[in-house]
Amino acid sequence: MEVRVFFFLQGLVSMKNNFRWLADKSNLISICAVSTYLAMVFLSLFVKQDFLRFSAILFQISVSCTIILFLLVKLFKVQKKNKSMGILLGNKRNQMSTLMNMLPDMVWLTDDKGRYSRVNRVFADEIDLPESMILGKTSDQVWSRDTADKLSKYDDIVLSKNKTVQYEKSLKDANGNQGWLEIKKTPIVDDNKNIAGFIGIARDISGRKNAEDERKELAAHLRQSQKLEAIGTLAGGIAHDFNNILAAIMGYTEITISEITPDNPLFKRMERVLKAAHRGKDLVNQILTFSRQHEQQKQLVRMDLIVEEALALLCPIIPKSIQILSYNSGDVPTIYADPSQIHQVLMNLCTNSAYAMREKGGNLDLRIETCDLDESNRYIYEGLPSGKYVKLTVSDTGPGIDPRIANRIFEPFFTTKKLGEGSGMGLSVVHGIIKSLNGAIILTSEPDKGATFQIVIPKEEEVLKEEQLRSKLVSSGNERILFVDDEESIAEMAGEMLEKLGYEVISLQNSMEALDIFQKQHAKFNLVVTDLTMPFMSGEELAKEILSIRSDMPIIMCTGFSEVVSPEKAKKIGVKEYIMKPFLHEELAATIRKVLDTPSA
Ligand SMILES: Nc1ncnc2c1ncn2[C@@H]1O[C@H](COP(=O)(O)OP(=O)(O)OP(=O)(O)O)[C@@H](O)[C@H]1O
Numbered sequence: 001m002e003v004r005v006f007f008f009l010q011g012l013v014s015m016k017n018n019f020r021w022l023a024d025k026s027n028l029i030s031i032c033a034v035s036t037y038l039a040m041v042f043l044s045l046f047v048k049q050d051f052l053r054f055s056a057i058l059f060q061i062s063v064s065c066t067i068i069l070f071l072l073v074k075l076f077k078v079q080k081k082n083k084s085m086g087i088l089l090g091n092k093r094n095q096m097s098t099l100m101n102m103l104p105d106m107v108w109l110t111d112d113k114g115r116y117s118r119v120n121r122v123f124a125d126e127i128d129l130p131e132s133m134i135l136g137k138t139s140d141q142v143w144s145r146d147t148a149d150k151l152s153k154y155d156d157i158v159l160s161k162n163k164t165v166q167y168e169k170s171l172k173d174a175n176g177n178q179g180w181l182e183i184k185k186t187p188i189v190d191d192n193k194n195i196a197g198f199i200g201i202a203r204d205i206s207g208r209k210n211a212e213d214e215r216k217e218l219a220a221h222l223r224q225s226q227k228l229e230a231i232g233t234l235a236g237g238i239a240h241d242f243n244n245i246l247a248a249i250m251g252y253t254e255i256t257i258s259e260i261t262p263d264n265p266l267f268k269r270m271e272r273v274l275k276a277a278h279r280g281k282d283l284v285n286q287i288l289t290f291s292r293q294h295e296q297q298k299q300l301v302r303m304d305l306i307v308e309e310a311l312a313l314l315c316p317i318i319p320k321s322i323q324i325l326s327y328n329s330g331d332v333p334t335i336y337a338d339p340s341q342i343h344q345v346l347m348n349l350c351t352n353s354a355y356a357m358r359e360k361g362g363n364l365d366l367r368i369e370t371c372d373l374d375e376s377n378r379y380i381y382e383g384l385p386s387g388k389y390v391k392l393t394v395s396d397t398g399p400g401i402d403p404r405i406a407n408r409i410f411e412p413f414f415t416t417k418k419l420g421e422g423s424g425m426g427l428s429v430v431h432g433i434i435k436s437l438n439g440a441i442i443l444t445s446e447p448d449k450g451a452t453f454q455i456v457i458p459k460e461e462e463v464l465k466e467e468q469l470r471s472k473l474v475s476s477g478n479e480r481i482l483f484v485d486d487e488e489s490i491a492e493m494a495g496e497m498l499e500k501l502g503y504e505v506i507s508l509q510n511s512m513e514a515l516d517i518f519q520k521q522h523a524k525f526n527l528v529v530t531d532l533t534m535p536f537m538s539g540e541e542l543a544k545e546i547l548s549i550r551s552d553m554p555i556i557m558c559t560g561f562s563e564v565v566s567p568e569k570a571k572k573i574g575v576k577e578y579i580m581k582p583f584l585h586e587e588l589a590a591t592i593r594k595v596l597d598t599p600s601a
């Protein structure tokens with residue numbers, strides 16, 4: 001009986017043990033096997049015949065053995081499967097590492113607390129730490145604060161809200177270069193649908209960003225150029241007609257003035273008309289230059305020599321509190337341009353800087369160098385074609401230009417000066433000239449850090465000798481000049497300026513003394529420049545005396561607005577040219593050259 005109970009229990013245990021598997025299988029064969037087994041257990045317990053009982057017990061033993069064997073085989077198979085799964089998982093991990101390391105982007109995985117659980121090689125290289133020292137740490141433990149803030153932005157959203165995020169951030173690399181990253185993070189969800197961490201990818205998009213910036217910059221340049229072009233066309237059209245109107249006003253005013261005496265009440269009024277008309281003419285000239293409708297006398301010129309000459313004119317009029325420094329890289333900066341226009345460019349830029357620094361003083365730097373424009377930098381200069389250029393940089397240490405007005409300064413009539421102090425045409429004229437030379441001008445400025453204007457003009461390969469070029473420049477020379485003006489500041493300034501241009505100058509304030517020197521050394525002088533109104537002896541008297549000593553002596557007369565000398569009167573006195581005060585230094589220099597270069601009749 002004990003034996004039977006034992007077998008019955010054993011039968012139940014094996015049934016219980018195998019029930020799950022059998023239930024899992026739930027196939028017909030399993031059910032049949034179980035039924036047969038139960039029948040055999042019943043037989044072994046309750047059938048009296050020994051043969052049948054013995055057979056049933058034997059069947060039970062054999063079935064139990066089969067089931068045990070079967071279970072053992074199954075267990076073995078499960079273990080084998082687990083092992084191969086382990087190998088497979090291990091392989092997958094390796095494959096993933098290989099894949100992560102092959103990517104050119106930074107890739108990292110974190111746990112649900114944002115601690116790094118895996119990082120790829122690019123990531124480790126970027127921090128310059130081995131992977132083992134990164135794992136288990138959070139971003140602020142391995143990156144600088146700024147970088148960590150940018151890299152870990154939105155981590156909480158990814159981890160708490162199961163959302164994928166994508167954003168762009170600018171970052172500085174180890175060398176301090178500014179770059180851009182596109183960062184994407186997506187959550188990792190485990191089998192129970194819990195967020196186990198996230199996977200992050202950061203891609204370097206600096207190239208794309210730079211290209212976008214370049215495109216934007218070029219588009220802005222284009223818009224600005226088109227705007228100025230349109231204003232130029234409009235203004236240029238009006239200026240031409242206006243010039244003709246002004247010529248008529250000036251001509252008739254001059255005739256009227258020559259026909260009335262200074263005591264006539266109309267005399268003063270006519271003078272005012274003439275003065276205003278002159279100002280109008282200057283303005284029209286500037287508009288014509290800006291709209292590139294001015295006749296240009298282009299020739300090969302050397303930028304360094306024009307700068308030298310402009311500085312000679314500028315130095316005397318620029319306050320001593322402003323230090324002028326000029327630098328020349330040593331290359332021969334030859335360009336094809338109208339020298340007087342380049343002169344104008346320099347004068348306008350430098351006077352703007354001097355005006356900006358008039359109160360506090362500062363430095364005015366002029367640099368000339370040659371440069372190559374290529375695909376990497378030509379977008380900076382309004383997208384000019386690649387090639388060799390001469391670059392002129394004028395920078396000052398003044399208050400700089402407010403970014404809010406920076407894109408307006410090249411517009412004609414834009415000025416921040418008080419009414420009557422400036423026309424606002426200076427930079428528009430500069431812009432027009434540079435454009436007509438197929439060059440570009442760009443401004444870089446920050447408030448309180450001064451302003452820098454960079455000009456690039458195509459470089460000419462033909463190299464001319466210095467003397468050849470000097471003779472082509474408008475206003476320098478080496479002749480001997482007697483300069484007379486009773487006003488001390490004018491006599492001093494003009495003397496200094498003309499000496500800088502290469503002339504030998506004797507500058508005096510007393511006309512009697514001037515006549516005395518001329519009498520003694522008349523053979524040494526090539527030209528006399530004299531003011532008209534002076535005490536003791538007027539310019540007119542001095543001119544007569546000088547011409548009585550040397551009838552071929554060229555004389556230039558400087559007159560004020562209230563001392564208009566008509567061409568007829570000037571001719572009668574015997575002076576070659578007259579210029580109206582206050583004159584620009586370049587105007588004086590150009591008039592001197594004109595007189596000296598005109599052969600005497
Ligand atoms: N170096 C500079 N520093 C600061 N501001 C400047 C400088 N150069 C130009 N600007 C600004 O640009 C404006 C326009 O200059 P632009 O030369 O065209 O006219 P302007 O100097 O005002 O008048 P004008 O040249 O007719 O005397 C100036 O009024 C000034 O606000």
Ligand SMILES: [Mg+2]
Nearest residue numbers: 348352426427
């Ligand atoms: Mg100006």
